[in-house]
Amino acid sequence: MTSVTFRSHDGSTVQVNGELGVSLMQTALSNGIDGIVGECGGSAMCATCHVYVDEAFVNLLPPMNDVENEMLECTVSTRRASSRLSCQIRLSRELEGLVVELPETQA
């Protein structure tokens, strides 16, 4: 298990335990986190699972592919340097304690 904290736009936080190897998007959905929609099911095709990753974890994530990069270019909430699609992040031991912020809106 990996502990993950979701901080919503209004500042409230929820901490959950996610299964290793499962995507952050799926983890959010199975824990009923509002603010992650994940409509395309994890194909990096809808940009409704956009998150801002806490600085301490940005460099621990797998590199971004072209598709994710292009999608993030045109998300509804503004892209930042720490923006990622949570469907492209798989939970690992290295990510223990991961903190992500949720954007104001996904769609």
Add this chain to the structure above:
Amino acid sequence: MQLVEDHIRTLIAADIPIWDVDPYATEVLQTPEPYYTELREKGAFVYIPRYALLACGRYDETREVFSDWERFVSSRGVGLADFHVAKPWRAPSIVLEVDPPYHTRTRTVISRALSPRAVNDLKDAFAAKADALITELLDLGEFDAVDDLAEAFPVSVFPAAVGMREISKRMLVDYGAMAFNALGPENERRSKWLEKASEIVPWIMEQCKRESLSPGGFGATIYAAADADELTEEEAGMLVRSLLSAGIDTTVTGIGNTIWCLGRNPEQFEKLKRDPKLARPAFEEALRYTSPVHSFCRTASVDTTVGGVPISRDTKILCVLGAANLDERKWLNADRFDIERRPTGHLAFGVGIHGCVGQIVARAEAEAILTAIAQKVYSIDIIGEPVWRPNHAIHALDSMRVRFNRR
């Protein structure tokens, strides 16, 4: 090497069930649920002799075949014909029927044109059109949910968003229906639809030229990629045409099918009226429940196994998305339509690199029209029996008389 329906006859392992069914028979296309159930029950893969191919309809295996673009390629055609051995009826789509790395280039350009932000800019316009249309339909009282609503709404917003100036509802809807029927076997239906090409294709070609399109639309974004040397001028034209072949008939079907679902399940419509924010989840559930794109093919590029079943190279595989979306192994009470289900992972838009590139627009259209319905309509009466329109890849209504009662 023996060809059947323009693909290499599949050799089967002894333990794969053989099923003498015709997935393209009119009655199967109109009422596919019994076929879906039997397909799943027979096995993960079944061999269908009349078309010499494998079909799959259980969720896990269908998802695996459909999403693994390296082992199961799209470049050999997503219909029955294998482009390695047969000449396609038209130049294949340069996004649907190609593999990476070429696919990445074209796909990137279209996903930029149809991006979340581009679509977000259209939301108000979609909502205003939806509102006006539902007001009009309430005044009519009784109408055809296909012609007057499911076809009318996407045709009133999507071609304009592309930048089209001349809009013909019949041409646009039929263009998609023709392209999707072409994916099936060489039967009477396919020939009948391909005959329409001589009328439809030149019209579409003309409307999708750079100079025919207004600035600021999806089409202009695609032509801008040609200016930036990301695409050739010819490729840009092909991608704009892809928007129309893939973006009209599909959303028309999705919206029509959702009305069918809501009309038959008044308690679900009550939920939607109470909380119009359920418009998007309701559309997702209707997509899972009715699978507007019922099946697409892949071709095995290597000898491989899926779920322990050996599959030999060159095998055509019919991925029956409609069956996978109703698989009890994946979905609890799969045969129940429940707008609160949140069916993330359904295969109606596909999955992986070939997942529907227009899904953001499709959802925005559906959200607009379903929200207007939830706010203005008290109840939906289906009058008489709805009629389904058989198509080799699309499960759509042909006509459905409906009455909207005013709230």
